[in-house]
Amino acid sequence: MAPSKLPLAVDHIPSEKRHVYDAEPILSGRDLRIQWGHVVGLDGVNLDLYKGEVLAVIGDNGAGKSTLIKCLTGAYQPTAGQIYLDGKEVDFKRPQDAREAGIETVYQQLAVIPALDIASNLYLAREERRPGPLGSVLRMLDKKGMAKRAGDSVRELGIQTIQNMNLAVENLSGGQRQAVAVARAAAFGSKVVVLDEPTAALGVKESGMVLDMIKQLRDNGLGVILISHNMPHVWEAADRIHIQRLGGCAGVITPASHDMGEGVAIMTGAKKLTQDTPA
Amino acid sequence: MAPSKLPLAVDHIPSEKRHVYDAEPILSGRDLRIQWGHVVGLDGVNLDLYKGEVLAVIGDNGAGKSTLIKCLTGAYQPTAGQIYLDGKEVDFKRPQDAREAGIETVYQQLAVIPALDIASNLYLAREERRPGPLGSVLRMLDKKGMAKRAGDSVRELGIQTIQNMNLAVENLSGGQRQAVAVARAAAFGSKVVVLDEPTAALGVKESGMVLDMIKQLRDNGLGVILISHNMPHVWEAADRIHIQRLGGCAGVITPASHDMGEGVAIMTGAKKLTQDTPA
Amino acid sequence: GDSGSGDAASGGSGGGKKIGVTLITKDSTNPFFVAMQKGAQADAGKNNVELTIASGKQEGDDQGQIDAIEQAIARGDKGILITPMSDGVNAAIKKARDAGLYVIALDTPPDPADTVDITFATDNREAGKLIGQWAAGTLKGEKATIALLDLFNDKIVSVDYNRDQGFLEGMGIDVADGKKNGDEAPTGKYSGGDYEIVCNEPSNGAEDGGRTAMEKCLAKNSNINVVYTINEPAAVGANAALQAEGKKALIVSVDGGCAGVGSVKSGVIGATSQQYPLKMATLGMEAIAKIANGGAKPAVSEGLDFFNTGVALVTDKPVDGVSSITADEGAKICWGN
Amino acid sequence: MTTSTSDAASRFSGRQQSPLQRLQGLLHSYPWVSPLVILIVSFIVFTILNPRFATAGSMGLLFQQTAIVAALAIGQTLVILTAGIDLSVGAIMVLSMMVMAALAKDGGMPGPLAMLIGLALATGAGLLNGLLVTRINLPPFIVTLGTLSIFTAIALLYSGGSSIQASHLPDFLNALGNGFSIGGLRLTWGVLLVIVMYAVVGFILSQTAWGRYVYAVGDDPESARLSGVPSKRVLLQVYTVAGLLYGLAAWALIGRSGAATPNAYPQANLDSITAVVIGGTSLFGGRGRLVGTLIGALIVQSFAFGLSLAGVNQQYRVLATGILVIVAVGIDQWIRKVK
Amino acid sequence: MTTSTSDAASRFSGRQQSPLQRLQGLLHSYPWVSPLVILIVSFIVFTILNPRFATAGSMGLLFQQTAIVAALAIGQTLVILTAGIDLSVGAIMVLSMMVMAALAKDGGMPGPLAMLIGLALATGAGLLNGLLVTRINLPPFIVTLGTLSIFTAIALLYSGGSSIQASHLPDFLNALGNGFSIGGLRLTWGVLLVIVMYAVVGFILSQTAWGRYVYAVGDDPESARLSGVPSKRVLLQVYTVAGLLYGLAAWALIGRSGAATPNAYPQANLDSITAVVIGGTSLFGGRGRLVGTLIGALIVQSFAFGLSLAGVNQQYRVLATGILVIVAVGIDQWIRKVK
């Protein structure tokens, strides 16, 4: 059932990273299509993500990046195409299924619950219970413990300005809210972490810490998909770069094979990537 | 009634720009404070914006940037402090008041109406009527005209991927939605345009076009406030930079007086700006 | 219980000590109950009664009546006049009587009758029978094509089936289950000839509902010549529907409100069974006042388990064998004025 | 740049559309088509059950029976589009009706004047709702629940609980009950008035700036406020206009009932909300079309009428109505989703 | 980094708090304090109007009168927290009550078994609502409007419209009407049951993961789904649990009325929703506390009780209740906003 590997499309992968690509891809999408009435969201996109790599996805606004990862993580049901996790075809009917399979996602719209506080959001659908019978019999939540750990997670991302951890996230600043969403994904991802523009609202220092966290996740052997419009970030953190254009894939490059200018040129259609384009 | 000018705090303004600062500020805030229960949002902030300048506001996540501009544009009612427009004290009870006074704002949360289409959002509360009695008597909207001009405005910002201009904005991509909000402010600002992270979700090309638009607005004699976490953008577009920190103002610099590294250092508190700090 | 303590608060002006009485109707919008409330209010002064008026929020609101009964006890009232919603309030009535209150049912006898001290009521079944007999007599053997405009279809209440089934019994039609509307044979014989029942439609006892109900019946069968209506507002609505179609039919109704009697006079309604809500309230209040001052209890009418305040058939086209009064006579005593 | 634009356009739009896709597009642009399908299907079914359903006479009656709730549902639609709810519809209508009738009773006041005063009163009642919602920031549910009690009580106290018969009223107040026939289809002036009300309010909602504001305020009040929409003023106007519309319904109701009764139409609230919701308008505001409400009102009334003609017994009819409502909206959902 | 943290903390938190600010903080953390204030104020006012209001006997009655609507309002709160609405509360309760009573009538079935079957039926009815909402994606308003008719009709058809008196029922079914006195304050087991229901459901809502899901699903269904909350399952469970709670209310109602009547409590829907909304829960879902609902139910009932003891007549009482509801929620808003 496992799909044939896509050609890696680039031979600029440093030798110390080669072993990553010898294994089977952890997450693959084949010929993904989605359409709403007239509007075409994805037009047959292929993607392979390997354990221990950061695959960046770049593309113009409206190129279909968010749509692509929504299809991969169960948020959308693609009209056609297959998804494989660990070589086995999967059918995620809801985001919950993907989460249970070990894929943690930060969606572009963040998907936090406005009226709940930081800890409740961070641990939503992953709640921890109190030790002892209070937890096992009465199923009481370990509110204090979660609040403490949530605070630590958010502060680890460089967010120092939250004065009251019990604030509903609707009252947080844009960046603080994004940090909550990112911290959640980092805390719970076990196989794959998908980040849709995780630093869009973050400050310089906080963005840096998120990039560090991404590298940390990769070094821990997870596969990471990073969508970003920040080219320096992409070129700094990515192992390979999937370029999305007009609902299709315009090619896959590496930071070593192409520089930022070339990448942007391919992305905007000013230049075509003819060689090595995956089938 | 006009407030005394703040010291400009920097003498690095190029001589060809000096005349801008000889005039009275177009928009001023004095000792602005806001508090929610325990939480301090603004702690007595002063700000002067001049016609024909781009004033950037930078700061860590949660430093109070968005809160500051919300107070200036009528979205929040500050607990204390005064606001002056054209030297006259004003009291904006609602954003509508600020808009009517010529201040157009892109809020961080964009403030678009999910179920309405692009044109309806762009022209919301600025609708244009049909010529002739259909418009003047029956007050019919010029739907076609608005749709056409709205499409042009959005495309001018580099957004090429919108396949159906009648789509509700809730179905647009993050960047497309942001472009709608930015296009609206650009189209209608007559005195002051305030942009809270206008390029956060935009691609490389689109961001560049928004920066061009900002410069264009400045050259047309408007005052522009630009909030951004993208330091290269700030150093490229801003005339002066207001550094917000922990609810207060940590100082005002210019791209010429300080480089990015210094700016970030002041912003994060690693360095203090002692000289020239406004009262 | 203690009776004196509460009266201090009710700011008693006036001479003798007032006795507290609560009148609890089914709702406060039905003209019948509004009339009853008005009558009671007018009589309260005469009998030195401190009257509180309460009601359910709508037909079927047992809880509202139960609450009102409990509140009357808490207020320290001496007696309660109630049109019981259903036997769902029996337990609360018992509680009130146990607490020493004298409870009189008005209009609707409770089931069983000894739930209350005494009932002042009209026999709704009898009221229905009278108009049924009148209709049968008026038809003189002609085929009866009948529309039945009832009160509800989403609730089953005793006035509804007593009047409807009484009417059919009066016409000499077999009603099958006498507590169930609509289960009789759709065609058959009445006392004078053939009958056909076209419809049972809910009217909510108001003009608009009556009109809509009648329109539906006419759409089913445009030859309807007998229309039974739950009350006069419904009859007025039914008449409007008939007029719009250019049709005429015998309309019969129950209540005998002053407006209803007017409709009899103008020929809209053929006959209506008149009831006397004011009389019920007046008698009830007098009885309680008397008992509170040590007087005797009233007795039930002969052969009945309640005190019959009477029904009279009001029509200007009397029929042999059914005693009736004219509309002019009815107008003088409508609702017990 | 120009090349990439045309590229994008050609890349995306050069596809064939299957008829089903076209249907879907149609349903997306005109979401009320789907309730209309339900209405037509139920017409067909009821006609099969009893052919009298399809006669011009029956249709005329159906329209007359629907008119009042359809009129109330216009105001209710406006309020629900702003994410509110109006529980005082019936109470305002009844109060206005009683005042019109009492003022004009037996020539006390000329009909048109009495009607205008009743209309003004209804408008004022709506204004009161609006003021409480906008000035004191109370939830519309609470405000209209409160004014429901208040107006109901006032109507009862004012009228003394007794109704006023058409014969005591000037022709002008009864006029909307009269009408004309077109080939057996009898329509009243009241039905015509309601159709005009739909046309006017529908035009305003879809063609004017104010209509946009109504949608914007209901869909996302905070964004609307930040966009410079005069939210409070729009809300106030919505409740006031709704009041005016209920006043017009009051006038139509006098004509229809042949009387002004203080206990008319006790289920006006639920019926009007039901029409709005079946018509596809979201109770969360900002989404829906007025024409859907008209169709919704017709669907509900045609169930009642059709089941009655089909000879279904009373309590079974209640049961059947419940099932039909669920099935109808279920089919509606299904039509919208068909791929 | 550490320096900047402590810097931030010290900069922001080193302020003095005025007592008013502290009160505001309190109100923010415990939003039900403000309706509680209203409740206490109205207690005081009604006691001044008639001192009998404050007696233990009256309080006992007030609790008994509130118990049924308070019980129904628990389920209603759950449903409203998920941004739904349940119009079938009363119908489910009545159906369940009639089934319990009919099964047990004159010893036909042991009381506890009849009670359990009635409870199971109510739970099944709730489950049906839930299935229609989650599987067919129908709006809760439509679903419960439909099942309102369906269950009402079934209850009427099943019972033939006649009620069953307590004397025909086993003690077990009547038991909740009995009780005990503590110094003149008579409480029934029914009241106690309702208090226990509040405690249990309140605990679940505030202390367990499931409670969080209920809030999350109601506040932002799409975000909840994307966060991995099993939204459909939670919704289904909410409606099912609500059904179970209505079944318990049915048992309590038999004890309270001393009979099972098929027409009981026609205004259960509006009353239960009113308690929820006055208790501060948003009709848009995701915001509110269960304890607020209990206070809301008590406020409404104490208005009715207090006005009755004050000797206000029915029509004026309707008027006064309308005004009081608006004033009470207005004051509530004002208390929350005080600076």
Ligand SMILES: Nc1ncnc2c1ncn2[C@@H]1O[C@H](COP(=O)(O)OP(=O)(O)OP(=O)(O)O)[C@@H](O)[C@H]1O
């Ligand atoms: N539900 C929908 N209905 C119709 N069109 C949609 C829908 N969702 C997305 N689209 C369209 O699909 C296209 C791709 O959107 P997507 O959000 O994937 O873009 P993106 O690459 O993430 O852009 P951005 O960088 O701006 O976030 C957009 O043109 C958008 O308008």
Ligand SMILES: Nc1ncnc2c1ncn2[C@@H]1O[C@H](COP(=O)(O)OP(=O)(O)OP(=O)(O)O)[C@@H](O)[C@H]1O
């Ligand atoms: N309504 C509110 N209630 C309580 N605290 C609030 C409220 N609004 C904002 N805050 C707090 O005020 C602080 C400043 O927020 P603000 O949105 O102004 O930050 P910002 O500088 O714009 O940050 P970012 O760069 O992340 O957008 C934050 O700590 C936030 O939690």
Ligand SMILES: [Mg+2]
């Ligand atoms: Mg995106």
Ligand SMILES: [Mg+2]
């Ligand atoms: Mg911000």
